[in-house]
Amino acid sequence: MEQILEMKQIVKDFANCRALDHVDFSMKRGETVAIIGPSGSGKSSLLRCINCLNRITSGTITLNGETFVDTPSGEKAQYISDKELRRICAETGMVFQHFNLFPHMTCLKNICYAPIKVKKVDKAKAEARGRELLEMVGLASKADVYTAQLSGGQKQRIAIARGLAMDPKIMLFDEPTSALDPEITGEVLSVIKQLAEEHITMVVVTHEMGFAREVADRVIFMDQGRIVEEGTPEDIFQNPKSERLKDFLSSMLK
Ligand SMILES: Nc1ncnc2c1ncn2[C@@H]1O[C@H](COP(=O)(O)OP(=O)(O)OP(=O)(O)O)[C@@H](O)[C@H]1O
Numbered sequence: 001m002e003q004i005l006e007m008k009q010i011v012k013d014f015a016n017c018r019a020l021d022h023v024d025f026s027m028k029r030g031e032t033v034a035i036i037g038p039s040g041s042g043k044s045s046l047l048r049c050i051n052c053l054n055r056i057t058s059g060t061i062t063l064n065g066e067t068f069v070d071t072p073s074g075e076k077a078q079y080i081s082d083k084e085l086r087r088i089c090a091e092t093g094m095v096f097q098h099f100n101l102f103p104h105m106t107c108l109k110n111i112c113y114a115p116i117k118v119k120k121v122d123k124a125k126a127e128a129r130g131r132e133l134l135e136m137v138g139l140a141s142k143a144d145v146y147t148a149q150l151s152g153g154q155k156q157r158i159a160i161a162r163g164l165a166m167d168p169k170i171m172l173f174d175e176p177t178s179a180l181d182p183e184i185t186g187e188v189l190s191v192i193k194q195l196a197e198e199h200i201t202m203v204v205v206t207h208e209m210g211f212a213r214e215v216a217d218r219v220i221f222m223d224q225g226r227i228v229e230e231g232t233p234e235d236i237f238q239n240p241k242s243e244r245l246k247d248f249l250s251s252m253l254k
């Protein structure tokens with residue numbers, strides 16, 4: 001399978017902490033990777049470096065064959081121009097814990113906004129695709145409803161459709177269900193599961209161990225800014241090697 005993302009020796013420093021500590025991470029097209037780990041371990045930071053919401057301190061990131069940041073030896077990370085960076089980062093879609101939808105726009109407008117504004121897609125074409133995506137997330141009837149009127153689970157499904165509308169090379173999910181009531185997490189997880197079955201390339205940061213186990217091709221366990229263990233769901237959940245992962249898994253069962 002073709003490599004779609006390669007991150008080498010990623011360091012991300014904030015003023016008084018190292019969020020990522022020499023992380024190597026790569027993905028193949030069509031793969032679903034789940035990232036698990038305790039609070040503060042660097043999971044969100046890793047996603048935010050992939051879609052350029054965070055700039056790395058040092059390391060190399062190559063997305064879809066294009067290296068957008070590199071670090072010559074002994075120097076700081078060097079990014080390509082802002083314009084080029086915006087183009088490359090538009091190839092990732094991100095779904096956040098708190099939806100980040102435009103409340104004053106209808107569902108369809110939310111989905112079509114970026115394709116029309118950023119990608120200059122023709123309005124009729126964008127709307128036709130938007131309606132397909134609404135169908136896909138089970139919300140065809142909500143096209144003309146303002147997102148403020150939706151339930152949390154519905155909002156999150158619109159956020160997923162909006163991410164997909166940009167036709168991203170990778171979809172990034174940062175705890176997409178942790179702001180939702182337990183009884184509606186299932187409707188969002190089943191949409192993500194469906195995307196995995198369609199081989200959309202995805203990274204999902206999640207606290208839902210059952211979901212990670214069922215849907216991921218590969219699971220990454222992070223702690224203190226490092227990838228401590230990675231493997232198949234079976235490796236990670238049935239045969240954890242490190243004490244840190246064993247402790248984390250038992251804390252999740254409590
Ligand atoms: N904008 C920021 N400024 C300063 N420090 C930050 C910032 N964002 C993250 N950090 C720090 O970086 C480290 C990693 O944070 P990150 O948000 O990546 O963790 P996480 O694994 O996503 O945690 P959680 O499960 O709570 O979401 C933490 O120590 C955090 O305090």
Ligand SMILES: [Mg+2]
Nearest residue numbers: 043044045174
């Ligand atoms: Mg986080």
